[in-house]
Amino acid sequence: MENEDAMRFFIENPAPPTLSDVENKVNKFIDLQPENRNVVLVTSGGTLVPMEKNMVRYIDNFSAGSRGAASAEYFCKAGYAVIFLYRNFSMMPFVRHFEGPWTNLFAKKDDESPLSWEIKDSLRNMLSNSLEDLELMKEQNQLLCLPYTMLTEYLWYLKTVAEGLKCLRSRALFYLAAAVSDFHIPAQDMSEHKIQSGAGKDKLELTMRPVPKFLRYLVDSWAPEALIISFKLETDENILIHKARAALHRYNHQLVIANLLTTRKRSVAFVIHDSVMWLHLSEDDLRNGVEIEYYIVSQCVKLHKEKNLT
């Protein structure tokens, strides 16, 4: 039933025109991997859901992509090849330490000359190092960055990557950190034009439908031998572990990483079968700027190894 819903989604929401380009990139990237290198798909950022066909308004998931970008970086450092499926303009691995408008990168060197704008001295090392790391990872075929914006793009690309990774069997890891919309407005229900407010209209009622649960499809059909890790973000700590466990039972995959909106940068729970393992940053870690994604990725790499030994 769930798998039928997933299949129908791809019939009702046709592939974006960019799909064949993405497919080529993914297959080429996978072909170039040495035999002993594992490959991880890291998804990151939020998905956009349009409210109208001629889109004026949309529903979005709040995510700067910090977790995904940091994790992609640590996976690269752990020797993985990383396919980074990220929301366009959200954070990227290695170059994620500069936020804010790009105009802040520059300062005027010489008050007399109008053409003397240069990279700020205080940022020059950070900038060069991070651009260099990013470039190196791409050159070594260890990082492929694929931007998406819409929910439909995200799901089509996910399908394409999963199909591409199937040949790697258990060498593939799925690390699904993107904030994917649970609800959308199906194409056939969507208003053609901008939804009208109009004088005297005292409310707008919007009916959204659940997005099919692709995780089940991923586990069953696309990547049956891969290690699949999903994330569960909640704001209410009373339901967090329960929701994570329900997802694990429902989709029959291996691991849910559960986290709360307010504490997600210092605490996460690994929910595996019947056990829950909490991972917290220590006071020392916080003082030294250690990121929780460093520990999360180490733990995931360990689990991937263990799975492939048994």
Next chain:
Amino acid sequence: MENEDAMRFFIENPAPPTLSDVENKVNKFIDLQPENRNVVLVTSGGTLVPMEKNMVRYIDNFSAGSRGAASAEYFCKAGYAVIFLYRNFSMMPFVRHFEGPWTNLFAKKDDESPLSWEIKDSLRNMLSNSLEDLELMKEQNQLLCLPYTMLTEYLWYLKTVAEGLKCLRSRALFYLAAAVSDFHIPAQDMSEHKIQSGAGKDKLELTMRPVPKFLRYLVDSWAPEALIISFKLETDENILIHKARAALHRYNHQLVIANLLTTRKRSVAFVIHDSVMWLHLSEDDLRNGVEIEYYIVSQCVKLHKEKNLT
């Protein structure tokens, strides 16, 4: 009635903590203006409306801020002082010609040295000139940039700027190009936590309420002597002029600039009382990269002059 709704909005949605800082900046900026300089508020970009108090999802209006940023630039060039109220990270005047991720601004100069990343030669002049222009306008107190994200921030800042500009009387111009949400979820109706999808839930029904019409309030109370220009964006050309005219009658201001999503970069209609004047870019303009905002702003400046002569 409408004015009561507007007042209630500010009671139910308390001021953002940044408001007093914005208020200081605005008042200082207005104080510094020479007596013969007109001041325009240009609003730009879309407003964000949260779906939950602990925000995981939100509703947004599609707008890159191109029109607002270009218009702010032409108003500066026409000698106006510009208060630019823009969606954080959307386009800004003068530096708007570079889009895309900031990492694209740089190239490696020397293949051997990892620290040799510099501004790309092909972008250096554009970058220096645009940063120089932006800096100059700020130094000369001709441009004040105020970022917002949420609808509530936008409305509080609008109120503050309007109150600040009141003392300038007819020297003030309001150019309201931001894509402001028509609907929102009032604080008292908003879910505390992330709205749950849950297995078996076959739809999500969302009831949104109209955002009070602040334009009326602006015309009546905040800026009764200013020239007020609003925008109407539609996707259906059959209702465009009718909707623009309805807004003009409803709010009793001077000008609605009407435009269609698909043609907005080459055609707009000036809807004034009973007349409609279309403004189109010519083939020559398109070839030479002339922007329609150049003509829009010239026309607005002319109207502002005419109004102040009569």
